[in-house]
Amino acid sequence: MTDTGWQQQLRQIRTEALAALDAIRQRAGMAVTSAPERETPTPPGQQVPGHAPAADGDRALDEWRVAYLGKKSALSQVLRQMGGLPPEERPRVGALVNEVRAELEQAYETVRRELHEQALARRLAEETIDVTLPGRSHARGAIHPLLRVIAEVEEIFLGMGYEIAEGNEVETDEYNFEMLNIPKDHPARDMQDTFYLSEELLLRTHTSAMQIRTMERMRPHAPVKVIAPGRVYRRDEDDATHSHAFMQIEGLYVDEGVRMSDLKGTLEAFARALFGPDQTVRLRPSFFPFTEPSAEVDVRCIHCGGSGCRVCKETGWIEILGAGMVHPKVLDGVGYDSRRFSGFAFGVGVERIAMLKYGIDDIRAFYQNDLRLLRQFARAL
Numbered sequence: 001m002t003d004t005g006w007q008q009q010l011r012q013i014r015t016e017a018l019a020a021l022d023a024i025r026q027r028a029g030m031a032v033t034s035a036p037e038r039e040t041p042t043p044p045g046q047q048v049p050g051h052a053p054a055a056d057g058d059r060a061l062d063e064w065r066v067a068y069l070g071k072k073s074a075l076s077q078v079l080r081q082m083g084g085l086p087p088e089e090r091p092r093v094g095a096l097v098n099e100v101r102a103e104l105e106q107a108y109e110t111v112r113r114e115l116h117e118q119a120l121a122r123r124l125a126e127e128t129i130d131v132t133l134p135g136r137s138h139a140r141g142a143i144h145p146l147l148r149v150i151a152e153v154e155e156i157f158l159g160m161g162y163e164i165a166e167g168n169e170v171e172t173d174e175y176n177f178e179m180l181n182i183p184k185d186h187p188a189r190d191m192q193d194t195f196y197l198s199e200e201l202l203l204r205t206h207t208s209a210m211q212i213r214t215m216e217r218m219r220p221h222a223p224v225k226v227i228a229p230g231r232v233y234r235r236d237e238d239d240a241t242h243s244h245a246f247m248q249i250e251g252l253y254v255d256e257g258v259r260m261s262d263l264k265g266t267l268e269a270f271a272r273a274l275f276g277p278d279q280t281v282r283l284r285p286s287f288f289p290f291t292e293p294s295a296e297v298d299v300r301c302i303h304c305g306g307s308g309c310r311v312c313k314e315t316g317w318i319e320i321l322g323a324g325m326v327h328p329k330v331l332d333g334v335g336y337d338s339r340r341f342s343g344f345a346f347g348v349g350v351e352r353i354a355m356l357k358y359g360i361d362d363i364r365a366f367y368q369n370d371l372r373l374l375r376q377f378a379r380a381l
C-alpha cells in the first residue's frame with residue numbers, strides 16, 4: 001500500500017497524540033511505553049497538551065482528550081475535509097480515521113486507568129492503618145482520695161438539707177479568730193498559729209469563717225444549715241500525722257430549739273452513712289472556744305469493730321471529729337440572738353477520714369503525688 005497524503009497526515013496525528021500521552025504518563029512517574037510505530041518524536045518546544053507545568057495527571061489527560069479526540073482536534077478536521085475527496089476514496093479514509101480514533105481512545109482509557117490505579121495505590125500507601133499496632137492508650141485521671149471523701153461527705157449532708165459553702169483561703173483575723181470567740185490574747189491562738197500575710201490577713205486555720213459569712217448572708221433567716229469544706233493551714237511541723245496544710249469539713253446548724261441530742265443524731269447518721277449502718281458514736285467532753293459545751297466524737301473502730309486492735313490502740317473507739325453547741329457569744333456576734341437561737345457545729349479532718357477509710361498511715365502520702373497511690377483510685381468513682 002502506498003502512502004497517500006491522508007495516510008501520512010493520520011499517522012502523524014497518531015504519533016503526536018501517543019507521544020503526548022506518554023509525556024503525561026512520564027510526568028506521573030510511570031514507565032514510558034514504546035509506542036508502536038512511533039516515527040516522529042514530539043518536536044522540542046511544541047506545546048503538547050498535558051505539558052503545562054504543575055498540571056496534575058488528570059487535568060493533563062482531560063486536556064489531551066479535548067486536543068486529540070475533541071470536535072476541534074486534527075482528527076475531526078480530517079473527517080470534516082472528507083467531503084472534498086473523490087467518493088471512492090472516502091470509505092477508505094473514513095475507515096482509517098476510525099481506526100486511529102479507536103486506537104487513541106483505547107490508549108486514553110489505558111492511561112486514565114493507570115493514573116487512577118496509581119493515585120489509589122498512593123493513597124493506600126499513605127493512609128494505611130496497621131490494625132495489628134496496639135492502640136494509643138490515654139492516661140486516665142482519678143479523683144484524689146481527699147476529694148473523694150469531701151464529695152462523699154457533701155453528698156451525705158446535702159441529703160440532710162445542708163448547703164455547701166466554699167470560700168477564700170486568705171481570711172481576716174476578725175473572721176478567722178475574733179468572731180469565733182478567740183480574742184487576741186486567747187491561749188487557743190497558740191494551737192492555731194498560722195501564716196500571716198499582714199497584721200490583719202492570714203491563711204485560715206479552719207473553714208469556720210465561711211460559716212460566719214453564711215450566717216451573715218442568711219440573717220435573719222433560719223434555719224442555717226451549711227457545710228464548709230476546704231484547705232486550711234496551721235503552723236505545724238510536717239510528720240506522719242501532721243501537715244501545715246490540710247483539708248477540713250465543718251458543719252453548722254442554727255435554728256430555734258436546736259439541742260445537743262440533734263447534734264448526736266446528726267453525727268450518728270453521718271457515721272452510719274460513711275462507715276456502715278451498725279455504727280454508733282460516742283461523745284467525750286472537750287473544749288473549743290467557739291462551742292459550749294464541746295465534745296470529741298468517736299466511732300466504733302472500723303478496723304476491729306470495737307474489740308480492740310492496733311488501729312484503735314485497744315480502746316475499741318476511734319476519734320473522727322470535734323463538735324459542740326455554738327457558743328452564745330458567736331451567735332450574738334453574728335446577729336443571731338442567742339436567747340432565741342441555738343445551734344450545733346462540728347469539724348472533721350478530711351485526711352484523717354481518708355486515712356481510716358483507705359488504710360493510709362502517713363498524711364504526707366496525700367501530697368506527694370505518688371502515682372502508685374493515686375492509681376489505686378483510678379477505677380471506682
Ligand code: 2U9
Nearest residue numbers: 208211248290322323324345346347348349
Ligand atoms: C461556727 C461555730 C462553730 C466548728 C467545730 C470542731 C469542733 C473541731 C477540728 C476537727 C479536726 C478541726 O480539722 S480539725 O483539726 N474541729 O473539733 N470544729 S466545733 O465549730 C464552729 C464552726 C462555725 C460559726
